[in-house]
Amino acid sequence: MAPMLELENVTARYGPVQALHGVSLSVAEGEIAAVLGANGAGKTTTLRAISGTVRRHGRLQFAGRELGGAGPDAVARLGIAHVPEGRGTFAELTVWENLRLGAYTRRGSPKDDFARIQTYFPWLAERRNQQSGTLSGGEQQMLALARAFMQRPRLLLLDEPSLGLAPLLVTEIFRIIKELNENEGLTVLVVEQNAHIALQVAQNAYVLEVGRVALSGPSAELQEHESVRRSYLGY
Amino acid sequence: MIGLAKRKTAVSTGVSIPVLVILLAAAVFLVIGSLVSSIFAQQTVAGLAQGAIFGSLALALVLIYRATEVINFAQGELAMATTYVAYQLTLWHVTYWLAFFLTLLIAFVLGVVIQVVVIRPVQHSVIAVVIITVGLFILIDGLVAWKWGADLKFMPAPFGNQVYHAGSVAFSRQDLGTLLVTIASVIVLWLLFQFTKLGLAMRAAALRPAAASLVGVRVNWMLALGWGLAAVLGAVAGLMTEPTQFLQPTMMQAILLYAFAAAVLGGLESPAGAVIGGLSLGVFLNLIGQYVGFASAELRLPIAFALLLLVLLLKPNGLFGRRQVRRV
Numbered sequence: 001m002a003p004m005l006e007l008e009n010v011t012a013r014y015g016p017v018q019a020l021h022g023v024s025l026s027v028a029e030g031e032i033a034a035v036l037g038a039n040g041a042g043k044t045t046t047l048r049a050i051s052g053t054v055r056r057h058g059r060l061q062f063a064g065r066e067l068g069g070a071g072p073d074a075v076a077r078l079g080i081a082h083v084p085e086g087r088g089t090f091a092e093l094t095v096w097e098n099l100r101l102g103a104y105t106r107r108g109s110p111k112d113d114f115a116r117i118q119t120y121f122p123w124l125a126e127r128r129n130q131q132s133g134t135l136s137g138g139e140q141q142m143l144a145l146a147r148a149f150m151q152r153p154r155l156l157l158l159d160e161p162s163l164g165l166a167p168l169l170v171t172e173i174f175r176i177i178k179e180l181n182e183n184e185g186l187t188v189l190v191v192e193q194n195a196h197i198a199l200q201v202a203q204n205a206y207v208l209e210v211g212r213v214a215l216s217g218p219s220a221e222l223q224e225h226e227s228v229r230r231s232y233l234g235y
Numbered sequence: 236m237i238g239l240a241k242r243k244t245a246v247s248t249g250v251s252i253p254v255l256v257i258l259l260a261a262a263v264f265l266v267i268g269s270l271v272s273s274i275f276a277q278q279t280v281a282g283l284a285q286g287a288i289f290g291s292l293a294l295a296l297v298l299i300y301r302a303t304e305v306i307n308f309a310q311g312e313l314a315m316a317t318t319y320v321a322y323q324l325t326l327w328h329v330t331y332w333l334a335f336f337l338t339l340l341i342a343f344v345l346g347v348v349i350q351v352v353v354i355r356p357v358q359h360s361v362i363a364v365v366i367i368t369v370g371l372f373i374l375i376d377g378l379v380a381w382k383w384g385a386d387l388k389f390m391p392a393p394f395g396n397q398v399y400h401a402g403s404v405a406f407s408r409q410d411l412g413t414l415l416v417t418i419a420s421v422i423v424l425w426l427l428f429q430f431t432k433l434g435l436a437m438r439a440a441a442l443r444p445a446a447a448s449l450v451g452v453r454v455n456w457m458l459a460l461g462w463g464l465a466a467v468l469g470a471v472a473g474l475m476t477e478p479t480q481f482l483q484p485t486m487m488q489a490i491l492l493y494a495f496a497a498a499v500l501g502g503l504e505s506p507a508g509a510v511i512g513g514l515s516l517g518v519f520l521n522l523i524g525q526y527v528g529f530a531s532a533e534l535r536l537p538i539a540f541a542l543l544l545l546v547l548l549l550k551p552n553g554l555f556g557r558r559q560v561r562r563v
Contacts, residue, residue, distance in 0.1 A: 051449060076451035088446040090439055101439050104432065105451035151450060 002064065004029040004187050005050070005155055010058035012049045019045040021211035022058065027155070027204075032181050032188040034198040034219070036232055037208035043191040044085055046208065047157045050189075051075050051082035063154060077105045081153035085160060087144040091133030095124060098132050098143055102150030110150055116184075117146045120176055138169040145176065149184070156180075158190040162197065170194065174201050195232035199223050207232070254554050258511070265518065273404040278525045279518055284410035286517020287417035292472040292487075292494035293501065293509035294421060295465040300503055302441040302461040303354065305364045309371035311491030313349075314469035315484060316375050317342040318477050319383050321470075322390050331391045335474060339467050346466025350459040358458070379484050388482035393474075413475045420471045421510055424464065428506075437461060492536060493520075496543045502556025512554065516542070 003026035012020040020042050027033045037043050049056035052067065052075045060067040062078060070078070081102075082088070089098050099117070103110035118125050121142050127135075132143055141161055148156055161177070162170040178201050180186045192198035199205060199219040207215040207228060215228065222228050269276035292310060299307045307313075317338050324334035349371065357363035394412035398405045428434035439447040440457035448454050472494075473487060480486045497516045501508020516539060523530045523538060530538060546554065 053445065053449070072445075072448040073451050073453050076449055082449050084446070084449060088443075088449055090442055090446060092442050093435075093439070097435055100432065100435055101447070101450050101452070104436055147450070 003027055004063055005189065006059070006061045007046075007050070008059040008061075010046075010049050010056055010060060012045050012054050012056040014045075014054070019054075019211055020049060020056070023049075023208070023211070023213055025206050025213060025216065027187060027189050029154075029187055030181075030185060031204060032177070032190065032202045034202035034205040035189065035191045035208060036193075036195045036198060036205055036228075038231075039193075040210075041208040042211040043208055044159055045211075047082060047084070047159050047189070047191055050157060051080060051084075053082070053084070076151065079152075079154040080157060081148035081151040081155070082157040083144045083148050083159060083161070085163070087140050089132050089140055089144050089147060091131070093132060094129050095132050095135070095143060096128040098147050099124070099128075099150050102147035104151075106150075106152060113150050113152060117149050120149075120179065121146050137164050138166070138173070141165060141169075141173055142176070145173070145180070149180065149186075154187060156186050156188045158188060160191055160193060162192060162194045170197060177201060195228070199233075254550070258515075258554075261515070269404075273402070274525065275522070276404045277406065278521045280406050280414070281410050282518035282521030283514055284413040284517070285521060286497075286514035287414050287510075288472045288475050288490065288513070289493045289497045289517055290510040290513025291417045291421060291468045291475075292490060293497035293513045294424070294506055295468040295472070296494060296498045297501070297503060297506050297509040298461050298465040298468070300498070302437075302458050303358060303364060305361055305368065306495065307465070308365070308368040308491075309375060310368075310465065310469050311487035311494070312372050312375040312379075313342075313345070313466055314473035314476075315487040316379050317345065317466065317470040318473035318482060318486070319379055319388075321474055322383070322388055322477075322482055325390055331393050335393070338474065339470050342466040342470035343463040346463035347459045349466075350462035354462070355455060355459070376484055383482075385484055390477055390482060392478055394478070409478055413478075417471055417475055420468060424468070425506070427464075433460075489536060493517075493539055496539050500543055500546055500553055502553030505553070505555035508553060508555030 005027040007026070008024050009022040010020055010024070011018065011022055023042065023046055025033070025035075035043050035046055045054060048054040050060060050067070052070050052072045062080065065078065067075060072082070076082070090101065093101070099114060100110060103113060123139070124143070124146060132140065135143060145161070158177070161173050165173065174197050177188060177190070181188055190198060190202065199222060202219050205216065205219050205222050206213050207222070215222065215225065223233070265279050269279050292314060295310050296306060299305065299310070320341055321334045321338040324337055325331060329337065353367055353371070354364055357367060392409070394408045397408040399408065399411070428438055436447065436452045437457045437460060439450070440452050440454040441461065444454045447457070472490065476486060476490060493516060494513065497512035498509045500516065501510070501512030519542065520535050520539060524532070524535065550556075
């Protein structure tokens with residue numbers, strides 16, 4: 001079966017700075033894939049290239065369609081939800097308004113999806129009229145996940161969901177990501193600094209170094225890999 | 236669940252308690268004054284009508300400021316030009332109210348076209364957009380003078396000249412009609428922004444364009460719609476100004492300055508602030524003109540800006556503005 005997402009030799013640059021030097025990777029339907037790497041390795045830019053928030057070259061194929069020069073709003077409408085750095089929630093708007101925006105590309109009432117996402121985040125219902133900027137960091141990350149879910153995407157792109165969160169919350173967030181993947185059939189591509197947890201939940205992983213894929217394979221193999229252990233897992 | 240202890244909902248609507256108290260006190264003062272003196276009541280209603288016009292033009296400025304972070308200096312001239320369009324329609328024997336609604340439609344299209352054609356190409360640069368709006372001001376002014384001439388023109392009166400009496404107080408139908416139309420258009424706009432998917436998307440696009448595009452919002456179109464709606468509000472302000480100022484190319488210039496003062500008074504980012512700022516300014520100036528001997532017509536604009544200065548000294552972000560907190 002053809003992969004859900006396939007990148008072939010994708011390059012991207014910010015002005016004079018080349019951020020991606022030809023990234024190739026693929027994500028199969030129904031899996032969780034992780035992208036690991038140090039700061040500046042191009043993890044975030046890889047996600048931005050997929051969602052069209054940075055201009056990119058090379059071949060990007062999603063669900064059998066070329067993404068070509070599609071901008072972020074067009075990519076979103078194709079069924080890719082991107083939770084960016086800084087979570088992409090609207091701090092000025094209420095929890096409910098954020099969720100309604102998540103459902104923006106969908107027809108009909110978002111009520112059913114809202115009921116469904118509440119089984120994962122029961123606190124959303126009682127806090128629906130709260131301004132989302134007043135939520136804690138962990139709650140905002142959960143709201144970002146819920147917002148992405150409301151989009152009913154075929155592919156979820158997550159940029160460092162662990163950033164700035166306490167260790168227990170990180171575990172909680174990744175438990176929910178795993179549940180969404182298993183129960184809702186959501187395909188996930190997650191970028192993470194925290195290689196430990198990413199390799200635990202992902203089936204496959206890619207290690208980026210200066211804008212290229214340096215290493216890839218099933219998470220279990222990468223966990224045993226000498227250089228991954230030393231550089232990213234720290235033992 | 237971990238870390239989800241229930242917290243008190245933070246009050247961050249931008250309205251502080253002292254401001255609410257002052258506004259409430261002012262409202263009580265106006266009501267009591269109106270009950271005591273019929274002239275006071277008349278002047279208050281006339282001031283509200285004038286202030287509603289300031290308010291709707293101020294709201295147009297705020298809409299564009301929130302979306303484009305620029306004061307649209309051409310907003311008043313655009314309002315004036317669309318009022319001339321209505322005038323032209325009535326010359327062609329279109330009835331007043333049909334011309335009114337056709338003009339709103341034309342204003343909407345005009346606003347969208349202006350955003351798409353001249354603003355969008357330079358929207359990454361705030362200073363370029365400002366210069367463009369100043370250029371539009373001059374261009375529109377010139378085009379109107381060329382097409383219709385600079386002399387006074389007159390349109391049919393939308394509300395007639397009747398006067399209603401409540402006890403010893405006389406209210407002109409003109410003032411009440413102006414108040415009704417402007418407030419209705421503000422409410423319709425508020426309903427659109429607050430309760431529709433499109434309105435929510437427009438707010439999202441103005442607040443965080445990058446995040447909005449990630450959920451599938453076509454941000455550029457939302458900004459264009461914002462300019463269209465601002466032009467509609469301007470047209471309402473222009474059409475409601477015409478019965479008292481009559482039609483001339485300069486009719487909206489002073490009003491734009493009052494609207495600017497009202498918008499800043501309200502906090503520039505706050506739609507409710509713009510409307511309340513406009514109404515307050517209208518009433519304040521009318522009552523000052525009635526009761527304070529030296530406040531002649533020539534001094535109205537300076538007094539308005541002195542008031543604005545005073546408010547900004549005490550509350551630099553305006554009455555309803557919130558302190559800017561932006562992650563960089």
